[in-house]
Amino acid sequence: MSTSVVLKSEGTDLSSQTFLGELLKQCEAKNAVSESINDLRQKAVSVATESTIPSKKDEEWRFTDLSKLLQVQFQAATATTITNNDLNAFVLPEAKTSRLVFVNGFYAPELSDVSGLPDGVYVGNLANLPDTHKSEFVKYLAQQEGATEVFTALNTAGLTDVAVIWADPNVVVETPIHLLFLSAATDSPSFSQPRVLVVAETSSSLQFVEYYGAISQTCSDIPQARYYFTNAVTEIWVNENAQVTHTRIQRESGDGFHIAKTAIAQGKDSRYICNEISLGGKLYRHNLEVFQKGEQTTTNLNGLISITGEQLADTHSAIYLTKPYGTTDQLHKCIIDGNAHAVFNGKVFVPKPAQLTNAAQLNRNLLLSPKARVNTKPELQITADNVKCSHGATVSQLEADEVFYLRSRGLNEVDARYLLVDAFAAEIIQRIPLESLRQRLTQCVACRTFE
Numbered sequence: 001m002s003t004s005v006v007l008k009s010e011g012t013d014l015s016s017q018t019f020l021g022e023l024l025k026q027c028e029a030k031n032a033v034s035e036s037i038n039d040l041r042q043k044a045v046s047v048a049t050e051s052t053i054p055s056k057k058d059e060e061w062r063f064t065d066l067s068k069l070l071q072v073q074f075q076a077a078t079a080t081t082i083t084n085n086d087l088n089a090f091v092l093p094e095a096k097t098s099r100l101v102f103v104n105g106f107y108a109p110e111l112s113d114v115s116g117l118p119d120g121v122y123v124g125n126l127a128n129l130p131d132t133h134k135s136e137f138v139k140y141l142a143q144q145e146g147a148t149e150v151f152t153a154l155n156t157a158g159l160t161d162v163a164v165i166w167a168d169p170n171v172v173v174e175t176p177i178h179l180l181f182l183s184a185a186t187d188s189p190s191f192s193q194p195r196v197l198v199v200a201e202t203s204s205s206l207q208f209v210e211y212y213g214a215i216s217q218t219c220s221d222i223p224q225a226r227y228y229f230t231n232a233v234t235e236i237w238v239n240e241n242a243q244v245t246h247t248r249i250q251r252e253s254g255d256g257f258h259i260a261k262t263a264i265a266q267g268k269d270s271r272y273i274c275n276e277i278s279l280g281g282k283l284y285r286h287n288l289e290v291f292q293k294g295e296q297t298t299t300n301l302n303g304l305i306s307i308t309g310e311q312l313a314d315t316h317s318a319i320y321l322t323k324p325y326g327t328t329d330q331l332h333k334c335i336i337d338g339n340a341h342a343v344f345n346g347k348v349f350v351p352k353p354a355q356l357t358n359a360a361q362l363n364r365n366l367l368l369s370p371k372a373r374v375n376t377k378p379e380l381q382i383t384a385d386n387v388k389c390s391h392g393a394t395v396s397q398l399e400a401d402e403v404f405y406l407r408s409r410g411l412n413e414v415d416a417r418y419l420l421v422d423a424f425a426a427e428i429i430q431r432i433p434l435e436s437l438r439q440r441l442t443q444c445v446a447c448r449t450f451e
Contacts (some may be wrong), residue, residue: 016053019070020154023191024048025317026076027158035229037126037159040142044156051150062122062284063343063375064314069257072227074191075160077104080184086215087111087182087284094434095178095209098123100163102181105192107161120171121206126162126197126215132168141197144235144263146289155233162195167242168205176434183228183256184215191229198235200242202267207245207433210234214253214280224255227282232260240267240294246274247432252281254309261287268294268323275432276303277441278313286316290356295323303332304428306445307340314343322352333428335421335445336372343375350382350389357384363390366424368398368417418446 024045033129053060053070053121054061080103097116100123107125112186114123122130125297129137142156181194200206212230230252238244252258266272278284290299305313319328334342344363376392398420406416425445432438 001397004036006207009414016055017071020051020053020150022050022225023074024157025153027154029318030158030160032077032450036138041157041159041231044142044147044153044159047148048150048153048157053150060316060345064283064312066283067230068282072189072229074189074227074229076184076251077106077190077192077228079106080104080186082111082182082184083216084110084111090180090182090211091211091432091438092107092176092178092209092316097177099176099178100124102163102194104182104184104190105194107163108365116175117177118171118175118361120168121173122164122166123177124164126164127177129164130159137164137197140144140199140235142235144265144289146261146263146287147293151231151259152233155195155231155261158193159195165198165206165208166319167200167206169201170203170292172204173206175388177206179210181210181212181230181231181232181253182215183213185224185226185228185253189227189229189313191231194230194231194232196234196242199237200239200244202239203241205243207247208249209434209437211249211251212258213249213251214256216253225415226253227255227257229257230259234260235263236262236264236272237266238266238270239270244273245269245433246272247434248274248276249436249437250278250280250284250286251444252284254280254282256281257283259285262289263374264290266290266292266294266297266299268356269296270294271298273300274302276301276315277429277432278315279307279441279444280301281313282311284311284313286315287450288315290319290328292319292321292323292326296325297323297327299326299328299334300429301328301330302431304425305333305342306335306425307342307450308337311340312343313340313364316345318347318349319359321359322351322356323340323353324357326354326359328359331428332363333424334363334365334374335368335425336374337368338363339369339371341373344393345377345379346391347379347381348389350380350384350387352383354384355386359387359388359389363393363394365395366421367395367398368421372403422446
């Protein structure tokens with residue numbers, strides 16, 4: 001095994017520009033699937049060329065150090081073949097016939113199966129998009145606000161294919177859809193840029209799982225100096241009176257850098273639910289942006305971070321309520337052990353037009369070791385004068401009297417601590433609509449916390 005690591009001057013503009021320039025060169029070498037995609041890519045290249053990789057001097061990144069990412073010389077990932085045995089650990093029984101698989105960013109049709117989906121919904125890659133949607137996808141792809149952010153622009157600059165979910169008007173898709181993005185280790189550090197486009201048209205309803213994982217022969221949390229970088233972008237359009245339930249799982253290996261953007265646009269009377277679970281990765285950053293663009297819009301965000309060792313997990317969310325009668329409820333939890341570092345910055349914007357809205361935000365953090373740390377910053381920016389809004393954050397350890405109470409009932413200390421952590425995590429995990437995934441994640445949190 002050979003690993004190509006280049007040490008650079010930490011935090012300098014030269015290091016940042018060199019890193020970004022090398023990735024852009026490899027993006028430009030890829031072939032676009034259509035002229036429309038090529039136009040999007042060229043615009044994104046122009047934006048990215050004028051940008052820099054953020055440093056700790058940038059307010060939005062001051063707790064997230066990217067210097068370790070900049071020290072690795074990544075090469076664009078190449079198509080990799082895996083077997084069904086490699087896939088077995090990730091299969092969800094509820095979605096065996098509604099699964100789309102990408103390996104190192106490349107669509108794997110031989111591992112995908114969407115035969116169990118009803119008419120009126122398309123699940124596939126962009127290259128096979130039906131003719132009925134080909135003239136419309138340009139209205140959605142790369143059209144979300146925030147597209148000029150440097151990592152989002154980098155993803156668009158290398159755009160070659162997209163995982164697409166498209167529900168026609170009035171179509172209710174009861175079968176859960178599974179988008180599976182797997183990283184297979186290569187001899188040298190690689191980077192891939194998955195892209196997801198979800199369109200729920202008027203009065204449609206769907207649920208999907210967006211899962212990022214690593215193929216490994218051992219526990220994927222164990223670092224093996226086989227670095228890789230996943231730069232993912234997901235765009236979700238929830239049109240008038242539509243509903244989308246989104247479960248996002250990040251389970252990269254201990255050598256994985258994962259930076260992601262999820263942008264959601266909601267129409268009038270629409271409902272969007274996001275259940276986000278992040279367990280893996282050497283470094284994880286998720287920018288979650290919701291734009292409520294219609295009246296009586298409902299947004300529910302549920303998040304759970306469980307990290308240990310030297311992991312860093314950063315969640316930045318922003319919810320923009322722009323119309324009256326909007327509702328948003330956010331609960332984000334972090335379990336931090338070892339020397340791990342969690343960051344939460346949640347913003348809720350309530351401008352004057354957003355009267356009679358109801359916004360609630362809470363970040364709860366559980367520190368399991370003396371060296372674990374968290375930086376939390378919930379924010380409300382309100383100019384409307386007839387609203388109901390609240391926010392808050394808590395940081396705590398396991399209560400000694402609670403552990404003592406459970407031990408007095410016959411449990412040993414490890415089991416008592418496990419029971420308390422399990423209850424803390426269960427409030428989020430139990431909101432996931434797939435039973436098999438709930439069980440798997442519950443076991444995973446326990447294994448990571450008490451291994």
